[in-house]
Amino acid sequence: MKKENSTNSINARQLKGDCGTVFTLSLIGNRWKPVIIWRLLDGKMRYTELKKSINGISERVLVLQLREMENDGLIQRLIYPEVPPRVEYELTPLGLSMEPILEVMSAWGLDHMPQEQEVPIKVAG
Amino acid sequence: MKKENSTNSINARQLKGDCGTVFTLSLIGNRWKPVIIWRLLDGKMRYTELKKSINGISERVLVLQLREMENDGLIQRLIYPEVPPRVEYELTPLGLSMEPILEVMSAWGLDHMPQEQEVPIKVAG
């Protein structure tokens, strides 16, 4: 809790804070976008690859989210004129710049999730 | 979850990352909760005070959000048996622990918002 400039601190928060968080959440504050970005942080991925790696998302919703994120400048869509078609999705620098946000959200979530966890990544051997 | 993939990095993000961000956003990933928390970071506030400070929120939604946040353990509701009634809302330690998340989201938002007008609200301190 910081109040370095106690003059008009509520106004400061109101003006400086809301718009920031609201804007950020307008870009990634929903069910799937953070997960999508999180995946793409490992590198570009093809559509089906993405779909399979995100458990529970429907095709329609995935496409919708990807289009919105593309319009928002978070990801780039790379189309290869091949047969069969190949499309890859890649984070833009803007999308990449969201990594710290996701990291801190992820860390908090893991810290405060109910029940166990801190699962020692068990990969099917 | 899928186990057919035995590569390490994707699985690492999948297990360590998603649940974290998804859980975090299930608590604050909507239109109003971040703003509410942001306000309460300055200290406890009364219901009406909160309502007036958050421009555009309806009573119904405000109450709904407050109740959810109370159930999630983010805020505490303090009822004073007076006439007229007085109710104050205060962040719990859990709620307070979200400050870094909001800070980073706010900072990112301010940095990347399309700013028609540069409004440097550097409150002189």
Next chain:
DNA sequence: CGGCATCCCATTCGATACTG
């Protein structure tokens, strides 16, 4: 003052079927 209750709309979600 601090709310619930009610009604209603808009957006989002999810599943399925189909296509270039």
Next chain:
DNA sequence: CAGTATCGAATGGGATGCCG
């Protein structure tokens, strides 16, 4: 493979009225 099309369900949110 990488999407569209369609539809119905669920959820989020706004306006208003009433009440202890």
